[in-house]
Amino acid sequence: MEETPLLIETNPSWLQAVLRDFDSFLQDHAAAEKKASGMAISMLSHYPDRILLVTKMADLAIEELTHYREVLRWIHSRGLVTAPDTKDLYVLGLRQVIRKETDTYLLDRLLTASVIEARGAERFALIADAIEIPPLKNFYQSLAKSEARHYRLFLDLAQEYFDSSVIELRWNQILNIEAKVVSELPIRAALH
Numbered sequence: 089m090e091e092t093p094l095l096i097e098t099n100p101s102w103l104q105a106v107l108r109d110f111d112s113f114l115q116d117h118a119a120a121e122k123k124a125s126g127m128a129i130s131m132l133s134h135y136p137d138r139i140l141l142v143t144k145m146a147d148l149a150i151e152e153l154t155h156y157r158e159v160l161r162w163i164h165s166r167g168l169v170t171a172p173d174t175k176d177l178y179v180l181g182l183r184q185v186i187r188k189e190t191d192t193y194l195l196d197r198l199l200t201a202s203v204i205e206a207r208g209a210e211r212f213a214l215i216a217d218a219i220e221i222p223p224l225k226n227f228y229q230s231l232a233k234s235e236a237r238h239y240r241l242f243l244d245l246a247q248e249y250f251d252s253s254v255i256e257l258r259w260n261q262i263l264n265i266e267a268k269v270v271s272e273l274p275i276r277a278a279l280h
Contacts, residue, residue: 092210093203093239093259095267101275103214109277111163115171116278118159120208123176125152131197141245148238155231162224178280179204181269185262192258195250199259202242203266209235211279 106113128149132142163170182204186196209232216228246255273280 093206093263094210095263096271098207098211098214098270099275102211103218105275105277106215107218111166111168112277113279114159114163114166114168116174118156118163118170119173120176120279121152121156121159123173123179125149125156127201128152131201135194138249140248144241144245148241151234155234158227162227176278176280178207178269178273181272182262182266185265195246195254195258196262198242198246198249199255199262202239202246202259203262205235205238205242207266207270208279209233209239 125148128145132145132149135141160170182200186200187193212228212232212235216225216232219225219228243255243259246259270280
C-alpha cells in the first residue's frame, strides 16, 4: 500500500477497542460502507454534467455496496443482524469544513472524501495485521487496498477539475483539520 497522506496515526487503543468488541465494529463498518455508496450516488446526482466523475462514482457506488454486502455476510455468519445507523462524528466533523460556495463545494467534497478513504485504508490495514482468522484477515487486507485506491481516485478527480495550486492549499488545510478531528474522537469499536 502506498504511503499515507495522514498527518497522525490512529491511536493504538482504537485497535484494542475494535478487537475487544468486533461485533460492534462490524455493525459500524457495514453502516460506513452503505453510507459511502450513498455518498457516491449523491455526487453523481449532483454533477450529472461531469462525465468522468459520474462514471467513477457509479463504479464506486457499486464497489462500496459490494463491500457492504460482504460485511453483511460476516455479520450474519456471527449470528447477528444489522443495527440501526448511528451518527459518525468523524465524518460530521469533516463535513463541517465543506464550503458551500459553488466553486469550492466540489473541491471540498472530493478532498474530504479522499482523506476519509485514506483513514479507512490505514485502519483496515491495522485490523488486517491484527486479525488471525485467515479469511477475515484477507478481507481486511483487500479493503485496505481498495480504500487506498479510493483515496487516490478522489484526488485524481480533484486534479481533473481544479488547478494544482488550489488543490494543494486546500488539501493541506483538510489534512490538518482531519488530524484534529481524529485526535478528538472517542475511542470505540467503530471505523471512526
